[in-house]
Amino acid sequence: MPRAGNSLWEVMREKGYSRRDFMQFCTFAATAAGLGTNASAAVAKAFEKKDRPPVLWLHFQECTCCSESFIRASHPMVADVLLDAISLDYDETLQAAAGHQAEKCKADVMKAYAGKYILLVEGSVPTKENGVFCMIGGRTAEDILKEAAAGAAAIVAWGNCASYGCVQAAKPNPTGATAIQKLVNKPVINVPGCPPIADVMVAIVTHILMFGRMPELDSQGRPKEFYSRRVHDTCYRRPYYDAGLFVEVFDDDNARKGYCLYKMGCRGPLTYNACAVTKWNGGTSYPIQSGHGCLGCSENGFWDNGPFYRHLPSFPGFGIESTADTVGLTLGAAAAVGVAAHAVSTNIRKRKLIHDQVVEAVKDTPDSKEVE
Amino acid sequence: MPSTQTYRRLYVWEMPVRLYHWLNALAIAVLAVTGYLIGRPFTVGYAQEASFQYWFGTVRFLHFMAGYVFLFNMLVRTYWGFVGNRFASWDKFIPLNRQAWRDIVEVLRIDILQTRGTGPIHIGHNRLAGLIYFVTFFIFMFQGLTGFALYGPMSHSVFGNLAAWVVPLMGSEAVVRQWHHAMLWFYVLFTLVHVYLVFYHDYVEGRGTTSSMVGGWKFEREDRLDD
Numbered sequence: 001m002p003r004a005g006n007s008l009w010e011v012m013r014e015k016g017y018s019r020r021d022f023m024q025f026c027t028f029a030a031t032a033a034g035l036g037t038n039a040s041a042a043v044a045k046a047f048e049k050k051d052r053p054p055v056l057w058l059h060f061q062e063c064t065c066c067s068e069s070f071i072r073a074s075h076p077m078v079a080d081v082l083l084d085a086i087s088l089d090y091d092e093t094l095q096a097a098a099g100h101q102a103e104k105c106k107a108d109v110m111k112a113y114a115g116k117y118i119l120l121v122e123g124s125v126p127t128k129e130n131g132v133f134c135m136i137g138g139r140t141a142e143d144i145l146k147e148a149a150a151g152a153a154a155i156v157a158w159g160n161c162a163s164y165g166c167v168q169a170a171k172p173n174p175t176g177a178t179a180i181q182k183l184v185n186k187p188v189i190n191v192p193g194c195p196p197i198a199d200v201m202v203a204i205v206t207h208i209l210m211f212g213r214m215p216e217l218d219s220q221g222r223p224k225e226f227y228s229r230r231v232h233d234t235c236y237r238r239p240y241y242d243a244g245l246f247v248e249v250f251d252d253d254n255a256r257k258g259y260c261l262y263k264m265g266c267r268g269p270l271t272y273n274a275c276a277v278t279k280w281n282g283g284t285s286y287p288i289q290s291g292h293g294c295l296g297c298s299e300n301g302f303w304d305n306g307p308f309y310r311h312l313p314s315f316p317g318f319g320i321e322s323t324a325d326t327v328g329l330t331l332g333a334a335a336a337v338g339v340a341a342h343a344v345s346t347n348i349r350k351r352k353l354i355h356d357q358v359v360e361a362v363k364d365t366p367d368s369k370e371v372e
Numbered sequence: 373m374p375s376t377q378t379y380r381r382l383y384v385w386e387m388p389v390r391l392y393h394w395l396n397a398l399a400i401a402v403l404a405v406t407g408y409l410i411g412r413p414f415t416v417g418y419a420q421e422a423s424f425q426y427w428f429g430t431v432r433f434l435h436f437m438a439g440y441v442f443l444f445n446m447l448v449r450t451y452w453g454f455v456g457n458r459f460a461s462w463d464k465f466i467p468l469n470r471q472a473w474r475d476i477v478e479v480l481r482i483d484i485l486q487t488r489g490t491g492p493i494h495i496g497h498n499r500l501a502g503l504i505y506f507v508t509f510f511i512f513m514f515q516g517l518t519g520f521a522l523y524g525p526m527s528h529s530v531f532g533n534l535a536a537w538v539v540p541l542m543g544s545e546a547v548v549r550q551w552h553h554a555m556l557w558f559y560v561l562f563t564l565v566h567v568y569l570v571f572y573h574d575y576v577e578g579r580g581t582t583s584s585m586v587g588g589w590k591f592e593r594e595d596r597l598d599d
């Protein structure tokens with residue numbers, strides 16, 4: 001049954017939360033959405049009055065790491081409130097209902113709240129072989145997605161899978177795994193990452209609930225607030241990078257000193273994410289702080305740019321060990337040999353020609369006696 | 373063959389063309405060396421703390437400075453292709469008629485089969501060289517676009533923003549970097565073959581090709597002056 005309609009405050013009160021809890025939540029929501037604590041009164045007002053839109057969470061080709069991340073948001077109440085109170089009307093992983101009951105619930109929401117509900121999608125959609133690789137309730141993922149997208153007020157693509165296709169879409173992409181934005185002709189909020197950071201996910205949902213519209217997006221559909229800076233530009237090891245102080249192998253002295261992981265294949269310089277700012281697990285740490293380079297998990301096609309532990313990716317078509325430099329050096333050597341061979345053959349084949357020319361030219365020179 | 377040959381001195385490469393050529397060669401040399409280092413930083417002695425050294429930052433700075441020189445130089449040369457003398461003109465780079473293609477085959481025969489040339493030799497670029505430079509200009513453009521696309525996010529450069537569309541087009545910054553790096557080897561190959569061919573044509577034609585890019589002058593037999 002669709003439970004939406006009441007405001008967030010009403011739902012929280014029903015659940016036994018105090019006014020103080022609610023205000024705390026509003027303050028968190030305001031800061032998470034980048035508004036600052038001053039805005040919490042305005043946020044509270046919105047959450048008191050506005051009806052909560054229902055939320056559908058669809059799962060396709062994925063590993064559930066996005067859901068796992070989401071329920072670990074740093075403010076315990078946030079996950080609780082959002083999961084309990086945003087009225088997550090359909091989520092295969094978390095809902096109590098199953099089978100026909102669950103499907104009916106979703107159908108009811110889509111009908112009663114057409115044009116109003118929020119659609120969150122986790123996972124990519126297979127398009128090869130008529131989409132048989134991912135079917136739920138006898139229907140293909142593509143079919144389910146298109147139906148749900150048609151009446152959605154906002155669509156969020158969770159993680160690299162829904163944003164770009166992730167590992168399923170890595171070459172040769174046997175199932176034709178496709179990003180959500182390529183299948184629906186509506187704007188999609190991409191929240192890439194494998195998984196995305198919990199607090200980022202929460203902030204984005206909160207933003208939509210609060211304002212009833214999308215956060216500001218960049219050209220690739222990612223919220224600018226969290227994806228406009230490279231991990232590298234916010235990394236605390238950056239001074240080592242500029243100084244040219246690099247870890248050469250894991251566990252060398254440089255690694256113990258915390259030098260830059262660039263030569264260990266760190267993808268921070270080409271990865272847009274908030275890891276170094278927001279950090280993970282309630283601000284505890286992030287991969288580089290724990291001594292491991294960034295894999296570029298929020299970037300399109302990051303699985304195909306390996307190996308992960310080397311700066312230069314392998315050159316397409318030349319095997320895993322070859323880099324652009326191997327190929328280039330080989331071509332360069334071949335060209336040098338070619339040029340040398342040409343020079344030798346020039347001097348053999350054109351010897352006579354040039355001799356004639358020289359003689360002729362010298363003869364032609366008016367003042368040529370001493371030259372000859 | 374006439375018994376007496378008179379050679380005429382011809383002003384072929386005007387100053388802007390020569391300046392472009394050597395600035396370009398210099399910029400590319402700096403870009404190739406610093407670019408290679410960015411891709412494969414060498415190991416330095418690790419005696420110093422980070423606050424005392426900045427060599428990798430300096431290497432990158434040089435790469436970006438040379439990148440700007442490379443870009444503006446290329447723009448000036450493009451402009452000169454429309455206002456410069458006939459040897460510098462844009463139409464010398466594009467084989468638009470049948471005669472041009474015949475000339476290309478002729479040069480290929482001279483270069484590869486090493487036959488004696490029959491027709492008149494071009495005074496400026498020969499048609500094959502022109503075509504190769506034309507292709508090269510596109511590769512210069514590719515390098516500039518991928519370079520500035522990578523540069524955009526690390527600066528406030530207008531040129532970086534102008535090239536921002538390259539990243540989604542190629543998929544991701546990793547792919548842009550891969551090709552930007554791979555193209556380094558094009559410049560190595562081009563320079564090797566180009567310099568060799570300059571010396572070679574100088575040798576077999578005897579018209580002062582090599583020095584022409586320094587002083588601008590070439591020498592041509594008067595009876596062949598019909599280009």
Ligand code: HEM
Pocket residue numbers: 269312399400403404406407408410411412432435436438439440442443515516518519520522523549552553554555556559
């Ligand atoms: C002949 C021309 C050029 C050559 C041979 C060249 C070569 C290279 C190479 C080999 C790399 C290393 C890539 C890697 O492994 O990560 C690189 C990086 C880069 N190049 Fe170039 N490049 C050229 C022109 C340019 C231009 C015109 C620009 C524009 C400003 C540019 C901007 C960059 C940037 C921003 C990087 C990434 C640097 C970093 O990570 O800090 N390049 N280049």
Ligand code: HEM
Pocket residue numbers: 389392393396397398400401449460496497498501505508563566567570581582583584585
């Ligand atoms: C990085 C190295 C170099 C690059 C990228 C380069 C590139 C070019 C380009 C683009 C042109 C066409 C110029 C125009 O019409 O504006 C050209 C012509 C020429 N270059 Fe270079 N060059 C390089 C090094 C050299 C060197 C070292 C020499 C001589 C020692 C040389 C001699 C010449 C000559 C004589 C021409 C005109 C000849 C012709 O038309 O075939 N270049 N070069």
Ligand code: SF4
Pocket residue numbers: 231232233235236237238239241259260261262266267268269288293294
């Ligand atoms: S560790 Fe990675 S992200 Fe940090 S400075 Fe080095 S290359 Fe950049």
Ligand code: SF4
Pocket residue numbers: 193194231271272273275286287288293294295296297298
């Ligand atoms: S550091 Fe890089 S690979 Fe690791 S979670 Fe952040 S974006 Fe993903």
